[in-house]
Amino acid sequence: MDAPTSAKMLTPLDDLWSRIDSILRARLRQDLYERWFSPLRPIALGDGRLQIGAPDRFHRDFVEDHYRSLFEDCVPSLVGERIRIVFAVDDAPRPMPSPSAAAPALTPSSTPALTPVPLPRTDGGPIDPRDSRPNPRYAFDTFVVGASNHFAFAAAQAVAANPGRTWNPLFLHGDSGLGKTHLLHAVAHAILEKSGGRVAIVSSERYTNDFVAALSKGTMDEFRRKYRECSALLVDDVQFLAGKDKTAEEFFHTFNELHDHHVQIVLSSDRSPKELKGLDERLCSRFEWGMRVQIEAPEFETRAAILKKKADVETIDLPDEVTQLLAQHIRSNVRELEGALMRLAAFASLKSEPITIQLARDVLSDVIPPEGYRPSIERIQEEVAGYYGLTVAKLTSASREQKIALPRQVAMWLCRELAKETLQSIAEKFNKKDHTTVISAIERVNTLRETDEGVKGALRALTSKLAP
Numbered sequence: 001m002d003a004p005t006s007a008k009m010l011t012p013l014d015d016l017w018s019r020i021d022s023i024l025r026a027r028l029r030q031d032l033y034e035r036w037f038s039p040l041r042p043i044a045l046g047d048g049r050l051q052i053g054a055p056d057r058f059h060r061d062f063v064e065d066h067y068r069s070l071f072e073d074c075v076p077s078l079v080g081e082r083i084r085i086v087f088a089v090d091d092a093p094r095p096m097p098s099p100s101a102a103a104p105a106l107t108p109s110s111t112p113a114l115t116p117v118p119l120p121r122t123d124g125g126p127i128d129p130r131d132s133r134p135n136p137r138y139a140f141d142t143f144v145v146g147a148s149n150h151f152a153f154a155a156a157q158a159v160a161a162n163p164g165r166t167w168n169p170l171f172l173h174g175d176s177g178l179g180k181t182h183l184l185h186a187v188a189h190a191i192l193e194k195s196g197g198r199v200a201i202v203s204s205e206r207y208t209n210d211f212v213a214a215l216s217k218g219t220m221d222e223f224r225r226k227y228r229e230c231s232a233l234l235v236d237d238v239q240f241l242a243g244k245d246k247t248a249e250e251f252f253h254t255f256n257e258l259h260d261h262h263v264q265i266v267l268s269s270d271r272s273p274k275e276l277k278g279l280d281e282r283l284c285s286r287f288e289w290g291m292r293v294q295i296e297a298p299e300f301e302t303r304a305a306i307l308k309k310k311a312d313v314e315t316i317d318l319p320d321e322v323t324q325l326l327a328q329h330i331r332s333n334v335r336e337l338e339g340a341l342m343r344l345a346a347f348a349s350l351k352s353e354p355i356t357i358q359l360a361r362d363v364l365s366d367v368i369p370p371e372g373y374r375p376s377i378e379r380i381q382e383e384v385a386g387y388y389g390l391t392v393a394k395l396t397s398a399s400r401e402q403k404i405a406l407p408r409q410v411a412m413w414l415c416r417e418l419a420k421e422t423l424q425s426i427a428e429k430f431n432k433k434d435h436t437t438v439i440s441a442i443e444r445v446n447t448l449r450e451t452d453e454g455v456k457g458a459l460r461a462l463t464s465k466l467a468p
């Protein structure tokens with residue numbers, strides 16, 4: 001981490017940062033520290049928050065995803081109060097560390113009062129060409145392929161091998177944290193390697209911000225050059241274009257121009273084009289012109305393989321039984337799976353202990369339930385009611401309306417599967433006289449979970465919430 005430049009004139013921010021730095025430097029493995037923490041620096045302290053700058057957005061996202069809890073654990077004890085940690089991109093040139101900036105001793109009593117310092121401007125600035133660079137960590141060879149994502153992987157590789165000619169656009173969709181961004185960046189790398197030039201890879205939020213900035217500064221020509229003069233355009237999370245009519249219209253014209261010139265377009269979204277509400281139909285129908293592929297939540301073996309690969313890359317010594325424990329309990333989001341691994345590795349490093357089942361259970365108690373844990377029927381009823389926007393009273397009523405009957409059947413199925421309750425006790429908690437209703441509910445859900453996307457999604461989301 002960049003050290004403050006003068007020990008004599010330490011501001012509260014510099015002083016706090018020196019303390020955080022010396023804790024992390026002293027306790028973390030050196031390679032971990034050098035790689036992720038040394039490039040960070042403090043930006044501002046005040047109004048109950050500490051803002052930390054990372055050199056680019058990949059670095060920021062990684063530290064935010066994986067190490068936020070480390071800061072949340074150590075900073076409040078240094079300042080003696082609750083404090084919010086905010087990560088931002090801060091790529092201004094960094095001063096050389098000064099040898100006089102040795103960290104002060106770590107005595108809580110010498111922690112200075114927190115004097116607010118001005119926060120940096122957040123109003124944009126010139127378009128940074130580096131925004132369009134793909135993240136080097138997201139490549140095809142770091143992506144683990146399994147049944148849940150092999151179509152998406154194959155489509156991404158096909159598009160990268162023959163950009164603009166195979167499927168244009170390629171539209172990847174699926175729940176959060178399942179690897180859509182990873183594949184987008186992998187395609188961008190491969191196209192850059194193959195044909196050079198410039199690829200424009202951007203989140204739809206960034207695209208929107210750039211568009212708004214260009215409008216207000218009168219730099220539309222520059223904006224259009226950025227997004228139209230490229231060998232591929234890859235836009236992440238296009239669902240955020242919904243409701244932003246002017247931006248979506250500009251994107252529509254960009255899409256048409258690139259498509260007409262056989263420039264590859266790759267898009268990702270958390271839902272399919274048909275489900276994109278609030279977005280011009282002409283645009284949504286264009287999203288279906290090429291290939292649309294859904295990425296599903298990875299199955300157990302893929303989750304375990306992802307953990308193994310990640311541990312290899314980060315040189316983390318991860319025993320098989322801990323891999324299995326994590327893969328068994330963290331099911332629906334690879335980002336959370338990776339986050340758990342990194343949190344575990346950081347704590348093992350801080351405590352100078354090897355990674356064991358016990359350490360995993362201690363550190364990850366929020367995502368790994370105690371052995372033998374089963375949710376109660378009441379908890380299942382609450383979660384199911386919340387998921388479907390009902391009250392528990394409605395869920396357990398005698399109503400036969402489909403919008404209540406289906407959630408009730410889902411809840412009964414979960415009570416049997418997760419809570420392992422008897423048919424009779426489930427019937428009682430749903431105000432049914434006998435258990436034949438429960439049997440029919442379970443049979444219906446068993447059929448629907450094979451055929452109905454809505455039920456499949458509900459069971460996945462509810463299971464991961466109730467039995468993490």
Ligand SMILES: Nc1ncnc2c1ncn2[C@@H]1O[C@H](COP(=O)(O)OP(=O)(O)OP(=O)(O)O)[C@@H](O)[C@H]1O
Nearest residue numbers: 142143144175176177178179180181182306334335
């Ligand atoms: N199959 C996989 N193999 C290796 N890493 C994966 C895989 N799937 C996801 N990841 C990793 O999980 C993390 C989250 O993935 P990513 O950001 O691509 O998800 P996403 O689908 O774009 O999520 P969101 O919709 O929230 O943006 C990344 O670090 C990514 O490298």
